[in-house]
Structures are given as C-alpha cells and as structure tokens.
Amino acid sequence: MEKTDDINENFSKSSVHSDATNNEQEETDVQPSTSNSFSKTCIDLKTSGKNEKSPLISELDSESNIDDYIKVMVPKEKMAEKLAASRPYNYFLTCITSSPATHNEPLSITFQEIFDPSLGDLESSVQINFVVEENWLLGQYYFAGHIDKPLLILYGWLSGTLPSISEKHPQISAHFIKPSYEIGIHHTKMMLLAYKDGSMRVVVSTANLYEDDWHNRTQGLWISEKLDPLPHSSEKKFGESPTKFRNDLLIYLSCYKLPQLQPWLTRIRKTNFASVNVFLVTSIPGIYNQTSTGYPHGHGRIAYLLAKHSAKINNDSPVVAQASSLGNFGRNKQDWLCGEFLKSFCQGTKIDQLEENPELFIIYPSHNNVENSHDGLLGGGCLPYQNRVHKKQRWLNHFLYQWRADRRHRSQAMPHIKTYCRWRDNKLFWFILTSANLSKSGWGFMTAENKKRVIRNINYEAGVVFFPKFVTKTHYFSMDESDSSTLVFPLLYDIPLTKYTPEDNPFVIDVLST
Incomplete structure (x- = not known):
C-alpha cells in the first residue's frame, strides 16, 4: 500500500519537520518516520498484498518460476505494433490480472512488453x-533476458538489500534518493531504455516497481517513440522537440548530481527528441522564483503551460483531478485546494471569465468502491487517505466522485494512476499523467521568501502534459467516436462521472490497520 507523508500546514523556511501526531499534517505517499506504528502497518500491507512473495532471483533456474512473476502472458514481438497503433497519444494502462478483458485490450500492457524485442535490443x-x-524487478529482467545488462536504479524507499545489490550483481547499481526536506519523498516513476543501435526511449509511469502495483491496480504509462541518435556533426540545439522535452529531461536528471547518470546525460544530448509531442513536468525539492517562463516546477509550471498553450476554455468546463491520495487541505477550501491549486489549473480560461473559478471534480474511490474491488478492502492498499485528516475537511465530500471505469474494465481495479484534465461536451482540452497526488507535497505551495512570492516543492515528481496544439494540431481532443476531428483520447474513467451520495465517504486506510 502507499505510505503516508506528513507536511505541517504552518511550514516555514525555518521549520522543516515531521510529527506523526501533529493535527496540521497532510499525507501523500510516505511517512519518513518508521517509528510510527500506523505507517509501519501501511508499509507491511503495501509490500505484502494478497500475493505470495516472489522467489529469490537466485532460485530462478527454469521456466517453472515464471508464473510467480508474470501474471498476464501476452505474445512476444507485438509491442512495436501496439505502440504504433496507439499514436499520437502513446498512452497505456496496465493489464489487470483479475480482469481478462484488459489482457487483450490494445491500450493495455504488461511490464514485460516494455522490454519486448520488437521495441529494440536493450x-x-x-x-x-x-x-x-x-x-x-530482477525477476522481470531475468525473464525478459536482460538480467546481465547494466541497470541503474534510483529509489526513494529504503528496504531489502538494494543498497548492497551490486555485491551480488555487479552490473546493477542502486542509489537511495533522499529529498532535501525530511518530509519529502522521491516519488517519480520513470524509465530510460538504451538500445544497441544507439537509440533510446523514455517511459513515464505511475507504477512502483513491485508486484502489487502491476497486478490489480489501475496504472498509466506514456511511452516515447524510439529516439534515434543524432549525426555526429549536428549542432547542440538540433533534435529538440517542440515541447522542449529533452531540455526539461536534462534539467531533471541533472538535479540528482550522480556521476552514474553522466553517460545518460551525454547520450540524451546527442539524441533526436523531435518526435516527442508532450511536455515533461516535474517537481524537484527546493524553493523557486518566478521567471519569464513562470515557475519551473509544480503547479506553478502547470499554470504557465496552460496559459501559454491551452485553447481558451469557457468557465463552465470543470477541472477534473483523479489521484490515489488526498492531502490535508485544511478547514477552509480556499487555503490551497480552491485557492492556489485551482487558480493554476484553471489557466487557459477565457480572460473575461477568470473572475470566478471553474468547478473542481475530484475522483477518489469511496469505501464501497474499494470493498467491491478485485481484492476487497485490501484493494485500498494504494489509497493512504486517513480518517483523522478527513474529519477536519468533511467539506471535501462536496467535490468527490466515485471510481467508475466499466468501459475500460477497471471499476474493480483501484486506481494508483494520477490524472488531471479539463473537458466539456466531449471535448478534452488538455490532459496530465503524473506521479503527483492531489496534495501540497505533490504539487508544491506558494510562500514568501525574502519578500518574494516563491513556490516550495517538497517531493520529486514527474509527469507528462498532452496539449491538442502539439499532439493532434487541433483545439481539443475528441472524447467520443461521434466526433472524428481527432482520434478519440483514451480516458480511463466513465463519463458522466458518478457523484458521491450523502451516504458515501472516501476510503480511509485506517480500516486496514484494525
């Protein structure tokens, strides 16, 4: 299950701390203090789930072990065709083990398919x-035939023997990433794949690298095209995408200051990213000033991109947020959620309609949604919202909508995916797939520093933004086959949305610790 992280509502430049008993805290995905008994329960549930533990990699000596790692088997050498058919969105959901209808769905994939030989020789x-x-993870690499190839792992949760993995597997290097703030987490989910012909690929995901996240949970992935190396004589600026994806990726990876990433930075600089049609949006822990291109990270970055690239939208188009964790927003909805967060995400609204914010719809599983999931209440292991927080913000129920995904055969597969978008009348104006949950830790928050208004980012996060302007060269994405102006964008949940009834309440993780 997702772990919880706490952030003090009165966070200041002189006070960075985590206190499991503080009443002004917010949870996203991790609780740094392992002394907290509730968090310990969450961690145990997250890493155990309903499945038996995977065998040790040293025990893998025959194909008889494959079922312990790969729950959904698909034909090999088909992923390149599947990726080509997904254009121009290149957006997939993960297969759901207990939902056979997803196994053959064109826009559903398994972890193994990311390493399919048809995509390149890794x-x-x-x-x-x-x-x-x-x-x-090593089992997945083993069965894909890549266990002996160099692998660099950057991770955010200390567990197992990862710190010493290179002693047994010298081709693998693992590095724990500790954010500069005690309460922050390294929450990014990204893959860099290099091929023997000199090309590479980038994958941005919402899934952790352990069995339960690829079993019965709804996850999302964006997979780039195969990115070819540039000719040796090319200028540095050649090969950038219209969205400046390569530049933003270099900025993000450089923040780690890891020597092991230097060869990758060099490779990326010499790779042609011109085919990339999405923006990379990230959060890196720190304090950031506004520049001529807005704030560089968090919701401030989203505000700039929406104002610059979104089609002008009527104010009756809601902002729809869907996440696997909800933060501590306080007793007043205007403090952050309907204040700075919604203000950033409603940029793109027609100027004459900006005086009033659009509606905000939040999709988060109700208790009944989870109870009826493939794994029963344990299906809520990836939903760490706590009862003590909800008691302080019951006003949130007014914004909540149930998890319904019958059309994609995932109503019983609880969502660990995080998406944000804005639509109206079957017209989708933009879409975000990201690791960032609906919280201050995920998106950052505004504060004052030396009398300047700055944004403070707590977590490492990464996601991609789809704008029709760059993806389909139109003003919006079609959401219904009756509109053939663009290929239908593959939304994951059912529309119209299903609002909470007066009897509904959001699922709270406390039920799994009793």
Missing part, C-alpha cells in the same frame, strides 16, 4: 522510482 537501462522490490 543495451542498458535506468529505473527511477519510489518503492522497488528487488526480487520482483
């Missing part, structure tokens, strides 16, 4: 993530 790779289960 030379080396980087896995950037939060929770990494060593045996499961």
Whole structure:
C-alpha cells in the first residue's frame, strides 16, 4: 500500500519537520518516520498484498518460476505494433490480472512488453522510482533476458538489500534518493531504455516497481517513440522537440548530481527528441522564483503551460483531478485546494471569465468502491487517505466522485494512476499523467521568501502534459467516436462521472490497520 507523508500546514523556511501526531499534517505517499506504528502497518500491507512473495532471483533456474512473476502472458514481438497503433497519444494502462478483458485490450500492457524485442535490443537501462522490490524487478529482467545488462536504479524507499545489490550483481547499481526536506519523498516513476543501435526511449509511469502495483491496480504509462541518435556533426540545439522535452529531461536528471547518470546525460544530448509531442513536468525539492517562463516546477509550471498553450476554455468546463491520495487541505477550501491549486489549473480560461473559478471534480474511490474491488478492502492498499485528516475537511465530500471505469474494465481495479484534465461536451482540452497526488507535497505551495512570492516543492515528481496544439494540431481532443476531428483520447474513467451520495465517504486506510 502507499505510505503516508506528513507536511505541517504552518511550514516555514525555518521549520522543516515531521510529527506523526501533529493535527496540521497532510499525507501523500510516505511517512519518513518508521517509528510510527500506523505507517509501519501501511508499509507491511503495501509490500505484502494478497500475493505470495516472489522467489529469490537466485532460485530462478527454469521456466517453472515464471508464473510467480508474470501474471498476464501476452505474445512476444507485438509491442512495436501496439505502440504504433496507439499514436499520437502513446498512452497505456496496465493489464489487470483479475480482469481478462484488459489482457487483450490494445491500450493495455504488461511490464514485460516494455522490454519486448520488437521495441529494440536493450543495451542498458535506468529505473527511477519510489518503492522497488528487488526480487520482483530482477525477476522481470531475468525473464525478459536482460538480467546481465547494466541497470541503474534510483529509489526513494529504503528496504531489502538494494543498497548492497551490486555485491551480488555487479552490473546493477542502486542509489537511495533522499529529498532535501525530511518530509519529502522521491516519488517519480520513470524509465530510460538504451538500445544497441544507439537509440533510446523514455517511459513515464505511475507504477512502483513491485508486484502489487502491476497486478490489480489501475496504472498509466506514456511511452516515447524510439529516439534515434543524432549525426555526429549536428549542432547542440538540433533534435529538440517542440515541447522542449529533452531540455526539461536534462534539467531533471541533472538535479540528482550522480556521476552514474553522466553517460545518460551525454547520450540524451546527442539524441533526436523531435518526435516527442508532450511536455515533461516535474517537481524537484527546493524553493523557486518566478521567471519569464513562470515557475519551473509544480503547479506553478502547470499554470504557465496552460496559459501559454491551452485553447481558451469557457468557465463552465470543470477541472477534473483523479489521484490515489488526498492531502490535508485544511478547514477552509480556499487555503490551497480552491485557492492556489485551482487558480493554476484553471489557466487557459477565457480572460473575461477568470473572475470566478471553474468547478473542481475530484475522483477518489469511496469505501464501497474499494470493498467491491478485485481484492476487497485490501484493494485500498494504494489509497493512504486517513480518517483523522478527513474529519477536519468533511467539506471535501462536496467535490468527490466515485471510481467508475466499466468501459475500460477497471471499476474493480483501484486506481494508483494520477490524472488531471479539463473537458466539456466531449471535448478534452488538455490532459496530465503524473506521479503527483492531489496534495501540497505533490504539487508544491506558494510562500514568501525574502519578500518574494516563491513556490516550495517538497517531493520529486514527474509527469507528462498532452496539449491538442502539439499532439493532434487541433483545439481539443475528441472524447467520443461521434466526433472524428481527432482520434478519440483514451480516458480511463466513465463519463458522466458518478457523484458521491450523502451516504458515501472516501476510503480511509485506517480500516486496514484494525
């Protein structure tokens, strides 16, 4: 299950701390203090789930072990065709083990398909993530035929023997990433794949690297095209995408200051990213000033991109947020959620309609949604919202909508995916797939520093933004086949949305610790 992290509502430049008993805290995905008994329960549930533990990688000596790692088997050498058919969005959901209808869905994939030979002959790779289960991940590489190839792992949760993995597997290097703020987490989910022909690929995901996240949970992935190396004589600026994806990726990876990433930075600079049609949006822990291009990270970055690239939208188009964790927003909805967060995400609204914010719809599973999931209440292991927080903000129920995904065969597969978008009348104006939950830790918050208004980012996060202007060269994405102006964008939940009834309440993780 997702772990919880606490952030003090009165966070200041002189006070960075975590207190499991503080009443002004917010949770996203991790609680740094392992002394907290509730958090310990969450961690145990997250890494155990309903499945038996994967065998040790040293025990893998025959194909008889494959079912312990790969729950959904799909034909090999088909992923390149599947990726080509997904254009121009290149957006997938993960297969759901207990939902056979997803196994053959064109826009559903397994972890193994990311390494399908049809995509290229893998030379080396980087896995950037939060929770990494060593045996499961190495099992995936083993069955893909890549266990002996160089692998760099950056992870955010200390567990198992990852710190010493290179002693047994010298081709693998693992590095724990500790954010500069005690309450922050390394929450990014990203893959870099290098191929023997000199090309590479980038994958931005919402899934941790352990079995449960690839089993019965709804996850999302964006997979780039195969990115070819540039000719040796090319100028540095050549090969950038219209969205400046390469530049933003270099900025993000450089923040780690890891020598092991230097060869990758060099490779990226010499790679042609011109085919990339999405923006990379990130959060890096720190304090950031506004520049001529807005704030560089968090919701401030979203505000700039929406104002610059979104089609002008009527104010009756809601902002729809869907996440696997909700933060501590306080007793007043205007403090952050309907204040700075919504203000950033409603940029793009027609200027003459900006005086009033659009509606905010939040999709988060109700208790009944989870109870009826494939794994029963344990299906809520990835939903760490706590009862003590909800008691202080029951006004939130007014914004909440149930998890319904019958059309994509995932109503019983609880969502660990995080998406944000804005639509009206079957017209989708923009879409974000990201690791960032609906919280201050995920998106940052405004504060004062030396009498200047700055944004403070707590977590490492990464996501991609789809704008029709760059993806389909239109003003919006079609959401219904009756509109053939663009290929239908593959939304994951059912529309119209299903609002909470007066009897509904959001699922709270406390029920799994009693």
